[in-house]
Structures are given as C-alpha cells and as structure tokens.
Amino acid sequence: MRPILTAAAMRAVERRVIDAGTPSLELMERAGASAAVAAWRFGLPREVNILCGTGNNGGDGYVVARHLAERGHDVRVIAAAPLRSADARAMSARWAGPVLAYGEAKPAAGFIDALFGIGLDRPLEVGDVAELQRLGANARTRIAIDLPSGVGSDDGALFGVPFVFDLTVTFGANKPAHIIEPARSCCGRVVVADIGLGAIDSKTRCNAPPRLRAAVADVHKYERGSVIVIAGPAGAGGAARLAARAALRAGAGLATLACQPLALPENAARLDAVMLRVTPDVAALARVLTDRRIGAVVIGPGLGQDAAAKAKLAAVLASEVATVCDADAFTLCAGEPEALRNAAVLTPHEGEFVRMFGNLPGSRIDRALAAAARAGTVVVLKGPDTVIAAPDGRAVVNTHASPALATAGSGDVLAGIIAGLLAQGMAPFDAACAGVWIHGDAGLRGGTGLIAEDLPELLPAVLQGLA
Numbered sequence: 141m142r143p144i145l146t147a148a149a150m151r152a153v154e155r156r157v158i159d160a161g162t163p164s165l166e167l168m169e170r171a172g173a174s175a176a177v178a179a180w181r182f183g184l185p186r187e188v189n190i191l192c193g194t195g196n197n198g199g200d201g202y203v204v205a206r207h208l209a210e211r212g213h214d215v216r217v218i219a220a221a222p223l224r225s226a227d228a229r230a231m232s233a234r235w236a237g238p239v240l241a242y243g244e245a246k247p248a249a250g251f252i253d254a255l256f257g258i259g260l261d262r263p264l265e266v267g268d269v270a271e272l273q274r275l276g277a278n279a280r281t282r283i284a285i286d287l288p289s290g291v292g293s294d295d296g297a298l299f300g301v302p303f304v305f306d307l308t309v310t311f312g313a314n315k316p317a318h319i320i321e322p323a324r325s326c327c328g329r330v331v332v333a334d335i336g337l338g339a340i341d342s343k344t345r346c347n348a349p350p351r352l353r354a355a356v357a358d359v360h361k362y363e364r365g366s367v368i369v370i371a372g373p374a375g376a377g378g379a380a381r382l383a384a385r386a387a388l389r390a391g392a393g394l395a396t397l398a399c400q401p402l403a404l405p406e407n408a409a410r411l412d413a414v415m416l417r418v419t420p421d422v423a424a425l426a427r428v429l430t431d432r433r434i435g436a437v438v439i440g441p442g443l444g445q446d447a448a449a450k451a452k453l454a455a456v457l458a459s460e461v462a463t464v465c466d467a468d469a470f471t472l473c474a475g476e477p478e479a480l481r482n483a484a485v486l487t488p489h490e491g492e493f494v495r496m497f498g499n500l501p502g503s504r505i506d507r508a509l510a511a512a513a514r515a516g517t518v519v520v521l522k523g524p525d526t527v528i529a530a531p532d533g534r535a536v537v538n539t540h541a542s543p544a545l546a547t548a549g550s551g552d553v554l555a556g557i558i559a560g561l562l563a564q565g566m567a568p569f570d571a572a573c574a575g576v577w578i579h580g581d582a583g584l585r586g587g588t589g590l591i592a593e594d595l596p597e598l599l600p601a602v603l604q605g606l607a
C-alpha cells in the first residue's frame with residue numbers, strides 16, 4: 141500500500157536524505173526535472189506561464205521552467221518576491237528566461253502553479269488568488285507542483301483554490317490532500333515522482349486490492365465461515381437481509397438472519413440461501429451466539445433503537461464473536477463509543493461518527509485515528525475517501541469507490557462484506573480494508589443506476605478479479 145505523508149513527515153524524510161549526503165538543491169533539481177517530464181508527457185501546450193512563490197515550491201517552479209524551455213516550450217515565470225528560500229534563489233539564478241511581476245504576463249494555454257506546496261498554512265492572500273485566477277482560470281492545461289496552491293496538505297481543506305487542476309505532480313509520496321476531500325477533487329490526476337528519497341515508511345497508506353486466500357478444494361461450508369446478522373422488528377428487515385446476502389457473496393459458507401417470531405414471515409418470504417433463526421428473546425440470542433462455528437456477527441442495520449434493540453446489542457457485545465457494528469448500533473451508543481469496545485469493526489458514516497465521537501479536530505484521518513484509539517477498535521469512517529483506522533495508529537484511505545455507492549442500503553452491504561471476511565479468518569483491520577476495497581470495486585462495476593441489491597450480485601466478479 142502506497143504511503144501517505146503529512147507535511148511534517150515529508151520534511152523528516154527530506155531531512156534524513158539530506159543528512160545522508162544528498163544536498164537539498166539536488167532534491168529540488170530532481171523534483172523540478174521530474175515535474176517537467178510529467179507535464180510534458182501530459183501534453184502541456186507550448187506556451188506556459190509558471191507562477192513561482194517565494195519558498196521551495198517556487199524553487200521547484202524555476203527548475204520546471206528551465207527543463208520545459210530546454211524541451212522547446214515558450215516559458216514565462218511570474219514571480220512572487222522576494223525569494224525567501226536559498227535554494228529557490230539558486231534555482232532562479234539558473235533560469236535565464238523571462239521573469240515577470242504579478243499582473244504583467246498575458247494568460248497562456250499552459251499554466252503551472254508553483255506558488256505554495258506543503259508550506260501553506262493559512263488562507264491565500266487576495267493578490268495571490270487574483271493572479272492564480274487571472275493566469276489559470278482560462279488556461280487549457282493546469283498543472284500543480286506538489287499541491288494545488290490553496291489546499292491544506294494535511295487536512296485536505298480548501299484555503300481558496302480558485303479552480304480545479306488537470307494534473308498534480310508530487311514528490312516521493314502522496315500527501316493527505318491528494319487523497320482526502322475536498323482537496324482531492326482539486327488535484328486532477330496525481331503523479332508521484334520518484335526523486336530518490338529511498339523507501340518511505342508510513343502508518344498511513346492508500347488502500348490497495350486485497351490478497352485473498354486461495355480457495356481450498358476440500359472444504360466444508362462451516363470452514364468457509366459462518367455469519368449471523370441480527371435483524372430488527374417486523375417490516376424493517378431489508379437492511380439485515382442485504383448484509384447477510386453480502387456476507388455470503390463475500391465468501392462466507394453460511395449466513396443466518398436472527399429475527400423475532402413476528403418478523404419471521406417477512407424474512408422467510410425473502411430469503412433462500414440465507415438461513416433464518418428465530419430468537420424470541422435476548423436469552424435465545426445469547427445462546428445462539430455461543431455456537432463456536434459462528435465467525436462473525438453484524439448488528440445495527442435495521443436493528444431499531446428501542447429497549448429490545450439495546451438488549452440485543454448488549455448480548456452481542458458480551459459474546460465472543462467478532463462483531464461488525466453499523467447504523468442503529470451507533471445511535472444506541474451515541475456519545476459513549478467505549479460501549480462498543482468489544483466490537484471488531486465499527487462502520488459509521490460522517491453523521492453517525494459525529495454522533496458517536498463528537499466534533500474531533502483535524503483531518504478525516506486524524507479523526508478516524510482518534511476515534512479508533514478511543515473506542516479501542518477498528519473504525520471505518522465512510523465517505524468518498526473512506527478512512528480505516530486501527531487503535532495501534534495504522535490508517536488506510538480508500539478512494540477506489542464510486543459516487544454510485546451513495547445509495548440506500550450500500551452501508552449494510554459493506555458491513556456484511558466485512559463480516560464475511562472476518563468469518564473467513566481475516567484480522568479486523570485487514571477485513572475492513574479489504575471489505576472497503578471490494579465494496580468500492582463493486583460500486584465502480586455497477587456505476588450509474590446501481591442500487592444496494594445489485595452490490596452482492598457484483599461480488600463474484602470482483603472476487604474472481606482478485607483471485
């Protein structure tokens with residue numbers, strides 16, 4: 141999984157490489173040269189304006205200017221002044237082409253933004269926004285060096301980015317802003333250039349296709365894992381049924397819906413491969429959960445929010461079965477996430493997350509990590525940039541997803557997939573990362589018009605693609 145580095149972590153890597161003997165000016169040369177190649181490959185128009193800031197991002201811009209001019213581009217640098225970085229001053233001295241002040245350059249078809257990178261820590265100034273706007277708004281091709289000026293590197297917040305870029309060329313590793321919204325949508329395509337920083341380690345990473353265990357020929361259905369989904373009252377079983385079907389399609393050998401007698405006719409009429417188990421009361425449910433063959437349980441989708449629901453949740457959490465909590469489980473434990481400490485994975489969307497954990501500071505990654513530490517369990521903060529965080533400080537961000545997944549019941553399916561993987565023996569963090577990727581891939585395959593019922597049916601194709 142590719143690393144994601146905060147500005148501070150990036151600076152630490154840079155410092156290590158410099159201390160090991162590579163001059164910072166050499167790193168800037170590599171950064172600018174690789175950005176110029178990426179821009180050229182992208183089909184940058186011949187005429188290019190490069191807006192250079194006063195720090196090292198601006199320094200990169202001067203290097204880009206020199207390399208593009210060598211490749212035959214007609215380049216003008218528009219310079220913020222005075223240059224405050226010694227390396228940027230050295231690189232500006234090596235640039236022999238035109239340097240213009242704000243307001244002097246004519247807009248051109250190509251625009252490169254080297255105004256601010258990871259050093260931006262406050263809103264853009266009015267003059268900077270105006271010049272970005274004047275030169276970039278109508279350019280045919282807009283390329284950002286390291287980051288679009290105006291995005292917060294660590295939290296992905298927008299400090300006044302005036303338009304969306306076509307390409308962002310970054311160095312060594314992705315920054316959170318390339319991965320998390322709203323900044324991610326401003327970056328366009330993101331290219332990570334290798335500038336010789338060596339192996340980069342990070343506890344925060346981008347999600348990747350999971351490696352699943354190969355199927356064994358001689359296997360019993362119980363050995364493939366058994367999942368139980370706790371249904372809610374009569375008339376509200378759809379969410380639980382979706383989760384159960386998803387668990388089966390994700391590879392569990394069995395999925396069972398546990399429901400109360402009154403909900404039996406509804407569920408029996410709608411289920412075939414998924415089995416039904418009537419649990420008239422909490423004691424019956426607790427007894428079912430002592431079956432050691434059950435590998436995972438889902439509770440929350442369509443559960444309800446009454447005393448009966450609360451008692452079922454307590455029974456599940458008191459059992460030893462790996463539990464995925466979703467939906468109503470969060471409402472039942474609003475403000476007290478410690479109550480869910482015994483769960484294996486929590487899958488809240490943004491609203492549920494806030495209900496559980498309040499308004500935590502920082503980026504989505506920071507917030508998910510803080511929540512996982514507080515709840516003592518894996519937290520999946522769902523969204524277009526889903527963050528999977530573990531109490532030990534690992535975080536994975538998934539962007540392999542489709543807007544089509546923002547549909548009723550989609551989250552129930554995700555909970556079922558994760559439970560299906562847990563039941564097959566995956567560790568909670570791995571099952572959550574894999575489940576989110578698989579769910580995202582199904583969403584991409586389904587595309588526009590997708591509804592939650594489609595998702596389980598898309599899973600065989602997704603899983604066969606991973607085998």
Ligand SMILES: NC(=O)C1=CN([C@@H]2O[C@H](COP(=O)(O)OP(=O)(O)OC[C@H]3O[C@@H](n4cnc5c(N)ncnc54)[C@H](OP(=O)(O)O)[C@@H]3O)[C@@H](O)[C@H]2O)[C@@H](O)CC1
Nearest residue numbers: 154167168195196197256257258259260261262263264286
């Ligand atoms: N990491 C690596 O390995 C490599 C990194 N490289 C490059 O270095 C870039 C980072 O450079 P950088 O540290 O000089 O910061 P940069 O983004 O140029 O900002 C400059 C200064 O602007 C200021 N400032 C902040 N906000 C502001 C605002 N709104 N309006 C006005 N001013 C504002 C703030 O200074 P302050 O005013 O706070 O003193 C800040 O320090 C990085 O993105 C990459 O392109 C490559 O060269 C080599 C390999």
Ligand SMILES: [K+]
Nearest residue numbers: 253256285287
């Ligand atoms: K930039």
